[in-house]
Amino acid sequence: MPDIVTVGGSPASPSRCATTLGHVRRSMAGRGFTTDAVEVRDLDAQGLVWASFDEPTIRTAIDAVQEARALVVATPVYKAAYSGVLKLFLDLLPPGSLADKPVLPVTTAGSLAHCLALDYALKPVLAALGARHILQGVCLLDSDFEYGPDGAVVALNPASAERLHQAIDALAQPLGKPHPQPQSDPLAPVAILEEVPA
């Protein structure tokens, strides 16, 4: 049973959501937690559309979510809401699936104006699935990320990285395990990256 399962709802690859969730998993692993990942775009597409609960990739993903002690759910803002891809998967979760788990919602968005989608769109769906401990959430703008020449995300700006790290701390707290040293990775604050010896 993984401590933390991340659910990524972007249909794109590479994806800011997926990169951010990879950072969250490494950060949690560095604190001694076990993690697992569900990327909805990797599940069986026909199974998602036909609501095939027992299609093997979907069954495995549903089981992972239900067995997790905590969840991080990330989606790009699409048309001022969550992605349709994420909703296809959330619709397959049995009622009450998120009860008794802290849930950290994360959105990435092109516009600050649509960060509120986290509160008015994503959080109500999580609550409808039984989540009673929904953390404050983090909205990251495309302009918060730093990109390499190939367009891949290489870092997050320091202020946003700090917000994300605070959210990770808040998610870890109710799980009740000690906090060993953090690991460096591409989404660590720039200031920390600069301290890494050449």
Ligand SMILES: Cc1cc2nc3c(=O)[nH]c(=O)nc-3n(C[C@H](O)[C@H](O)[C@H](O)COP(=O)(O)O)c2cc1C
């Ligand atoms: C189809 C589509 C619709 C989008 N709609 C919005 C939107 O309504 N508001 C917004 O702020 N950004 C919007 N965006 C921008 C994405 O939310 C943003 O680029 C996000 O970081 C993408 O995440 P990803 O890299 O994980 O796919 C949209 C992007 C696409 C492709």
